[in-house]
Amino acid sequence: MSDTRNLRAGVIGVGWAGEQHLIGYAAAGNVDIVALAGMEADRLELLGNAYGADLRYADWEQVLDEADLDVVSICTPTALHAPMAIAALNAGIHVLSEKPMAENAVTAQKMVDAAIANDKVLDVLFNHRRGGQVKALKKIVDSGLLGRIYYAKAGWLRRSGIPGLGSWFTKMKTAGGGPMMDIGVHMLDMAMHLLDEPSVSTVSATTYAEFGPRGIGGATGLGSQKSGVGDSVEFEVEDLSTAFMRLDSGGTLLLESSWASWIPHDLIYINLYGSDGGATLELGGSPATYTKLDVWTEVSGFPAEIQPDIPPSGGHSEAVLDFLAKVRSDNHDAHRGHEGLARSLVVDACYASAAKQREVTL
Ligand SMILES: NC(=O)c1ccc[n+]([C@@H]2O[C@H](COP(=O)([O-])OP(=O)(O)OC[C@H]3O[C@@H](n4cnc5c(N)ncnc54)[C@H](O)[C@@H]3O)[C@@H](O)[C@H]2O)c1
Known part of the structure; x- marks a missing residue:
C-alpha cells in the first residue's frame, strides 16, 4: 500500500487483549479507530468512547460488512480467530490476530491460505x-x-x-x-x-x-x-x-x-x-x-x-506498529502468518505426543 492516507482500523473482542490493541492503534500515527465488536455492551461503550470508535457492533460480521476497514485486530476466544480472520481476509482486510494463532495448526494453515489468496497481511501478535x-x-x-x-x-x-x-x-x-x-x-x-x-x-x-x-x-x-x-x-x-x-x-x-x-x-x-x-x-x-x-x-x-x-x-503497541508497517510495505508476501503457523505446529505436536505417550516427529 503506497498511499499514506489514514488506515481505518477495527478491533473485534473488547476484553483485556482488545484494549491493548486499541492502545496500540491510538498511539500509532495515520490510523483512525473506527469500529469495535464485542458482546459486552458496557465495554463497547467504554472503549468506544475512550478511543473514538463510533461504530459498535455485537455482531462481528457486521463490522466486516459495514465499517469499510483496512485493518482489523482479532482479540476473541482462540477458536474464533480463524473464522473471523478468514472472513476479514476474504473481505480484503489485513488481519492482526492475537496469539495463539488458532486452536490447531490445520485451522491456522487455512488462515495462511486465505492471506495468500487475498494478497493481504496476516500477523500474529506475540508481545512478550x-x-x-x-x-x-x-x-x-x-x-x-x-x-x-x-x-x-x-x-x-x-x-x-x-x-x-x-x-x-x-x-x-x-x-x-x-x-x-x-x-x-x-x-x-x-x-x-x-x-x-x-x-x-x-x-x-x-x-x-x-x-x-x-x-x-x-x-x-x-x-x-x-x-x-x-x-x-x-x-x-x-x-x-x-x-x-x-x-x-x-x-x-x-x-x-x-x-x-x-x-x-x-x-x-x-x-x-x-x-x-x-x-x-x-x-x-x-x-x-x-x-x-x-x-x-x-x-x-x-x-x-x-x-x-x-x-x-515494546509490548502490544510495538507489535501493532510493526503490523501497520507490514501493511504499508510493498512486501506482503513476507507476512502471511507463517511464524504463527510454525508455533501452532509445535503446540499440536506437544499435545499429540502427550496423548500418544511417545515422541512424535514433525
Ligand atoms: N498477548 C497477550 O498477552 C494476551 C493476553 C490475554 C489474552 N490474549 C489472547 O487474546 C484473545 C482474547 O483474550 P481475552 O483475555 O481478551 O478474552 P476475553 O474473554 O476477556 O475477551 C474476549 C472478547 O471476545 C468477544 N467475543 C467472543 N465471542 C464473540 C463473538 N461471537 N462476536 C464478537 N465478539 C466476541 C467477547 O465479547 C470479548 O469482548 C485470546 O486469544 C487470548 O489468548 C493474549
Whole structure:
C-alpha cells in the first residue's frame, strides 16, 4: 500500500487483549479507530468512547460488512480467530490476530491460505518477545557472545493463575488447550526468536490436569483455596505441560508451562547454554515486578558476568506498529502468518505426543 492516507482500523473482542490493541492503534500515527465488536455492551461503550470508535457492533460480521476497514485486530476466544480472520481476509482486510494463532495448526494453515489468496497481511501478535530483557538478550545472542547455543530451557509457571476457570479458556472447543496453548506458546515464540528460528524435529511432551478439575488454582485465589467457581467447573484442558524438543540445529529446547502448581511464586524464565557463554533471564516471580538478566562468559581468560542495559519494552503497541508497517510495505508476501503457523505446529505436536505417550516427529 503506497498511499499514506489514514488506515481505518477495527478491533473485534473488547476484553483485556482488545484494549491493548486499541492502545496500540491510538498511539500509532495515520490510523483512525473506527469500529469495535464485542458482546459486552458496557465495554463497547467504554472503549468506544475512550478511543473514538463510533461504530459498535455485537455482531462481528457486521463490522466486516459495514465499517469499510483496512485493518482489523482479532482479540476473541482462540477458536474464533480463524473464522473471523478468514472472513476479514476474504473481505480484503489485513488481519492482526492475537496469539495463539488458532486452536490447531490445520485451522491456522487455512488462515495462511486465505492471506495468500487475498494478497493481504496476516500477523500474529506475540508481545512478550518485545520485552526489554528479551530484546537485550536477543542482541547478545546475535552478537555471537554466547557462541553456539546448544541447549535452552524456557518456562512460564504460575502458582495459581488459571484464567477464567470455567470460561472459554478452560474448554477444548473454544481454547484448543491449556497453558501450553495460552502461555507456553509465548515462551516457545521467545525461545525460537532468540535461537534464530530453528525447526523442531521431534517432541516428547506430557500434560496434567491436577487443579482445574477440582475447581482450584483459579486466577483469583491462592492455589490452596477454592476459586469460588465450585467443584463442577468445566475443565477440559491441561493445567501443566512439559516438552522436550530436538531442534534441527542439533540443539535441545525444554519447555514447561503451568496455570497452577505448588511452587513458591510465578516465574517466567529462559536459560541459554552456549559454547562460549550462558544467560539467564527471569521475569515475574516475587515480587511480581522482579526481573533479572545475567550473562556469563570469559573475557581474556577471566570469567566475566555481564548485566546488560535493558532497552524499553515494546509490548502490544510495538507489535501493532510493526503490523501497520507490514501493511504499508510493498512486501506482503513476507507476512502471511507463517511464524504463527510454525508455533501452532509445535503446540499440536506437544499435545499429540502427550496423548500418544511417545515422541512424535514433525
Ligand atoms: N498477548 C497477550 O498477552 C494476551 C493476553 C490475554 C489474552 N490474549 C489472547 O487474546 C484473545 C482474547 O483474550 P481475552 O483475555 O481478551 O478474552 P476475553 O474473554 O476477556 O475477551 C474476549 C472478547 O471476545 C468477544 N467475543 C467472543 N465471542 C464473540 C463473538 N461471537 N462476536 C464478537 N465478539 C466476541 C467477547 O465479547 C470479548 O469482548 C485470546 O486469544 C487470548 O489468548 C493474549
